[in-house]
Amino acid sequence: MTDFINPNKNQLSRFKPKTLDAQSLLDQLKRGDRAALSQALTLVESKTEGHRKIADKLIQLALPFSGKSIRIGITGVPGVGKSTFIEAFGEHLTQAGKKLAVLAIDPTSTKNKGSILGDKTRMEKLSVNQNAFIRPSPSSGSLGGVAHKTREAILLCEAAGFDVIFVETVGVGQSETMVKSMVDFFMLLMLAGAGDELQGIKRGIMEMADLLVINKADGDNIIKSKAASAEYKRALHLFPPNENEWIPRVAVASALEKSGMDNIWKDILEFNNQQQLKGYFDKNRQAQQMDWFDNLLISRMTETFLKGQADLIQQIKLDIRNGQLNPSAGVSKVLEQISKA
Amino acid sequence: MTDFINPNKNQLSRFKPKTLDAQSLLDQLKRGDRAALSQALTLVESKTEGHRKIADKLIQLALPFSGKSIRIGITGVPGVGKSTFIEAFGEHLTQAGKKLAVLAIDPTSTKNKGSILGDKTRMEKLSVNQNAFIRPSPSSGSLGGVAHKTREAILLCEAAGFDVIFVETVGVGQSETMVKSMVDFFMLLMLAGAGDELQGIKRGIMEMADLLVINKADGDNIIKSKAASAEYKRALHLFPPNENEWIPRVAVASALEKSGMDNIWKDILEFNNQQQLKGYFDKNRQAQQMDWFDNLLISRMTETFLKGQADLIQQIKLDIRNGQLNPSAGVSKVLEQISKA
Numbered sequence: 001m002t003d004f005i006n007p008n009k010n011q012l013s014r015f016k017p018k019t020l021d022a023q024s025l026l027d028q029l030k031r032g033d034r035a036a037l038s039q040a041l042t043l044v045e046s047k048t049e050g051h052r053k054i055a056d057k058l059i060q061l062a063l064p065f066s067g068k069s070i071r072i073g074i075t076g077v078p079g080v081g082k083s084t085f086i087e088a089f090g091e092h093l094t095q096a097g098k099k100l101a102v103l104a105i106d107p108t109s110t111k112n113k114g115s116i117l118g119d120k121t122r123m124e125k126l127s128v129n130q131n132a133f134i135r136p137s138p139s140s141g142s143l144g145g146v147a148h149k150t151r152e153a154i155l156l157c158e159a160a161g162f163d164v165i166f167v168e169t170v171g172v173g174q175s176e177t178m179v180k181s182m183v184d185f186f187m188l189l190m191l192a193g194a195g196d197e198l199q200g201i202k203r204g205i206m207e208m209a210d211l212l213v214i215n216k217a218d219g220d221n222i223i224k225s226k227a228a229s230a231e232y233k234r235a236l237h238l239f240p241p242n243e244n245e246w247i248p249r250v251a252v253a254s255a256l257e258k259s260g261m262d263n264i265w266k267d268i269l270e271f272n273n274q275q276q277l278k279g280y281f282d283k284n285r286q287a288q289q290m291d292w293f294d295n296l297l298i299s300r301m302t303e304t305f306l307k308g309q310a311d312l313i314q315q316i317k318l319d320i321r322n323g324q325l326n327p328s329a330g331v332s333k334v335l336e337q338i339s340k341a
Numbered sequence: 342m343t344d345f346i347n348p349n350k351n352q353l354s355r356f357k358p359k360t361l362d363a364q365s366l367l368d369q370l371k372r373g374d375r376a377a378l379s380q381a382l383t384l385v386e387s388k389t390e391g392h393r394k395i396a397d398k399l400i401q402l403a404l405p406f407s408g409k410s411i412r413i414g415i416t417g418v419p420g421v422g423k424s425t426f427i428e429a430f431g432e433h434l435t436q437a438g439k440k441l442a443v444l445a446i447d448p449t450s451t452k453n454k455g456s457i458l459g460d461k462t463r464m465e466k467l468s469v470n471q472n473a474f475i476r477p478s479p480s481s482g483s484l485g486g487v488a489h490k491t492r493e494a495i496l497l498c499e500a501a502g503f504d505v506i507f508v509e510t511v512g513v514g515q516s517e518t519m520v521k522s523m524v525d526f527f528m529l530l531m532l533a534g535a536g537d538e539l540q541g542i543k544r545g546i547m548e549m550a551d552l553l554v555i556n557k558a559d560g561d562n563i564i565k566s567k568a569a570s571a572e573y574k575r576a577l578h579l580f581p582p583n584e585n586e587w588i589p590r591v592a593v594a595s596a597l598e599k600s601g602m603d604n605i606w607k608d609i610l611e612f613n614n615q616q617q618l619k620g621y622f623d624k625n626r627q628a629q630q631m632d633w634f635d636n637l638l639i640s641r642m643t644e645t646f647l648k649g650q651a652d653l654i655q656q657i658k659l660d661i662r663n664g665q666l667n668p669s670a671g672v673s674k675v676l677e678q679i680s681k682a
Contacts, residue, residue: 059667067664148669155667201581207548235576240542289661293668298639300672301646301679320630323408326400327634328493331641338642 022057029160030065034133037160044152045138059152066155067285069101070272071165073179076189077200078170081215083122085189085255086166090123092261094131098164101157102126105150105169105179106137133162144299147178151292154182173202180208181291184281185268187211192221192228207239211249211267218254225252244280246271305338312337363398370501371406375474378501385493386479400493407496408626410442411613412506414520417530418541419511422556424463426530426596427507431464433602435472439505442498443467446491446510446520447478474503485640488519492633495523514543521549522632525622526609528552533562533569548580552590552608559595566593585621587612646679653678 025043028036044055076082090100102123126132135157138149154165167183169175180186188209190201206212212232217225232250241247249267253260275281306313316333319325366384369377385396417423431441443464467473476498479490495506508524510516521527529550531542547553553573558566573591582588590608594601616622647654657674660666 056667056670056673060670063664063667152667152669203581203583204545204548206580207545231579235579238572238576239547240544242544286662289668290658293658293661293671296668296672297675298643300676301642302639304676305642305646317631317634320634321627323404326397326404326493326496327630327637328489329397329401330634331637332397334638335641335645 020054022054022061025058026061026065026159029156032161037133037156038135040156041135041153044156045149055152059155062155062159065159067158069154069158069163069165070185070268071154071167071183072268073167073169073176073183073186074189075169075176075179075187075205076215079200080189080191081255082168082189085213085215085253086168087123087126088255088258089261089264090126090132090166091129092258092265093164094129096265099131099133099162100126100129100164100166101133101135101160101162102166102168103135103150103153103157104137105146105167105175133157133160142299143174143178144295146175147182148292148296148299151182176202176205176208181288184275184284185210185271187213187264189213189215190228191216192225209248210242210246210271211251211264212236213260213264214250214252215255217252217260218257222252244275244284245278246274246280306334308341309334309337361395363395363402366399367402367406367500370497373502378474378497379476381497382476382494385497386490396493400496403496403500407499410495410499410504410506411526411609412495412508412524413609414508414510414517414524414527415530416510416517416520416528416546417556420541421530421532422596423509423530426554426556426594427509428464428467429596429599430602430605431467431473431507432470433599433606434505435470437606440472440474440503441467441505441507442474442476442501442503443507443509444476444491444494444498445478446487446508446516474498474501483640484515484519485636487516488523489633489637489640492523517543517546517549522629525616525625526551526612528554528605530554530556531569532557533566550589551583551587551612552592552605553577554601554605555591555593556596558593558601559598563593585616585625586619587615587621647675649682650675650678 020043025036025040029040040058043051043058046052046055074082074086076085086102090102093100123134127134135153138146138153150167154167157165165183167179169179186209188201188206188211190212192214214225214228214232229250229252236248236250251260251264251267253264272281275284313334316325316330320327320330361384366377366381370381381399384392384399387393387396415423415427417426427443431443434441464475468475476494479487479494491508495508498506506524508520510520527550529542529547529552531553533555555566555569555573570591570593577589577591592601592605592608594605613622616625654675657666657671661668661671
């Protein structure tokens with residue numbers, strides 16, 4: 001409801017009454033109407049109860065037309081050249097006839113910072129590319145809420161005919177695990193150089209990657225990048241294999257010089273073929289759907305039943321921190337309070 | 342209640358009425374009464390409502406006397422020599438005057454398999470060592486339930502004066518993440534040799550380790566083990582550092598020849614000193630307490646509110662798997678059903 005206080009800030013204010021019908025919105029976006037896709041995504045992000053119901057219906061209707069893209073997670077810390085890379089790799093794919101949607105997850109973004117304008121500025125070419133569609137991060141809500149909206153956005157982009165989806169995130173926090181849980185293929189951009197390649201990367205992220213891309217492999221950096229690539233290849237063999245039998249690869253690329261893009265795409269296609277053949281592709285997607293359901297169930301249950309208990313929970317956590325209360329007794333207190341409410 | 346159907350299988354049947362009083366049970370276990378500690382742990386594991394209440398009181402009373410041990414997670418796949426290692430390392434510590442409690446988490450264990458007898462057989466010396474106390478895995482319940490009980494068991498062992506706690510698990514599943522979330526220091530046992538060292542280890546576990554121990558570094562294996570150690574040291578430097586600034590170490594050991602035990606203990610003490618000095622030790626324990634509370638709250642909420650919804654949830658998951666239902670609509674169905682109940 002507060003969404004409509006400032007109509008200039010809210011895309012839903014531009015909805016024509018007829019487009020609020022889920023079926024006609026789906027028909028439009030399936031015909032390739034980009035405005036309809038934008039509106040559908042805004043609908044999915046809306047917190048208004050009425051919108052939520054139409055969004056649920058839209059997603060349900062879109063379901064049979066979704067699933068046919070390859071979903072690629074891309075992460076890397078600020079400074080690694082992520083925007084430039086996505087531009088270069090995106091152009092490479094659209095030139096090869098692909099239709100590309102770029103979705104962003106940025107847990108630090110707010111209504112103002114994570115604006116479409118911002119994304120258009122940082123990806124100038126892609127933003128005017130007729131075969132590309134860029135959508136900034138949903139600007140509000142918990143990490144879990146953002147994850148849910150992004151998963152729905154993926155389905156809608158697929159129904160709209162996009163066959164490659166990038167889900168982009170910043171490689172410094174929890175959002176990587178979330179992105180990993182909604183994509184088929186996960187790549188981490190890095191830099192070569194003494195220790196620089198580790199700057200800001202969180203432990204555990206590297207191990208989730210199907211492909212490490214040493215970016216900025218241009219000019220004086222080429223030799224260093226190739227050496228880093230060799231070292232990482234060697235190191236990756238010392239770590240346990242993935243359950244899907246894929247051995248993570250290492251690639252070098254220069255987004256600036258647009259080099260290495262073909263090899264990265266080849267790696268992705270090989271991954272895709274191998275995973276499809278061995279049955280892991282579908283298995284992974286099904287597991288992701290189940291995780292989505294489980295997480296959403298917990299987060300909506302928490303919202304429903306813990307509403308109004310924030311003060312109590314804060315006090316209990318303080319008591320636990322101070323060693324005056326054990327967690328089990330704390331939980332009992334909360335549950336007692338809920339049963340009274 | 343069903344716990345009492347077969348009294349021979351249930352330790353609680355041996356409770357004398359007076360020991361069911363939380364305060365006197367605590368007094369006894371604080372005096373070093375091992376039978377009292379065993380009874381307290383059985384009480385904590387009991388699912389009977391009445392026992393649960395006494396257990397909660399016991400934990401609350403024990404809280405001021407807990408926390409003074411170093412908690413060490415030990416994992417490794419079957420065949421790595423974990424039992425022999427725990428015997429050798431345990432003997433090393435008790436000979437140095439330490440009091441050691443060994444708790445096991447085995448998600449595959451059942452009432453029959455995970456018996457005390459089994460644990461006594463596989464750790465013959467430690468099981469008769471007056472300064473060691475071995476407790477098998479809680480034999481029932483979800484992984485989350487087992488985690489909760491093990492956390493409470495740690496507190497009780499600490500109140501009973503044990504100053505080193507091993508939490509042992511099998512390095513093949515989800516239980517490692519759980520153990521990591523309740524210990525100060527986490528070590529992974531491995532084997533040297535072409536690819537053997539990775540057999541059965543799940544991806545992601547190695548990255549959680551504060552110390553990799555190349556076990557069975559004896560006889561013909563010594564050279565291979567030292568080479569593997571050097572390789573892992575090199576590889577670990579290629580991965581991002583831990584947030585606690587600790588750079589994971591690699592040690593070689595032979596549980597059979599009891600070599601390397603002193604160096605491993607030195608590594609643990611250095612870790613402990615460093616983490617205490619930098620403040621990460623307390624920070625980590627506090628974060629673990631908060632996680633404990635959060636996880637327990639979610640699991641008890643789930644138990645309370647999803648009771649009786651198992652059939653519905655199973656049907657919904659089937660529909661999601663078949664692409665007939667989207668997760669959001671599925672969650673709405675469950676919540677509707679709960680609100681009716």
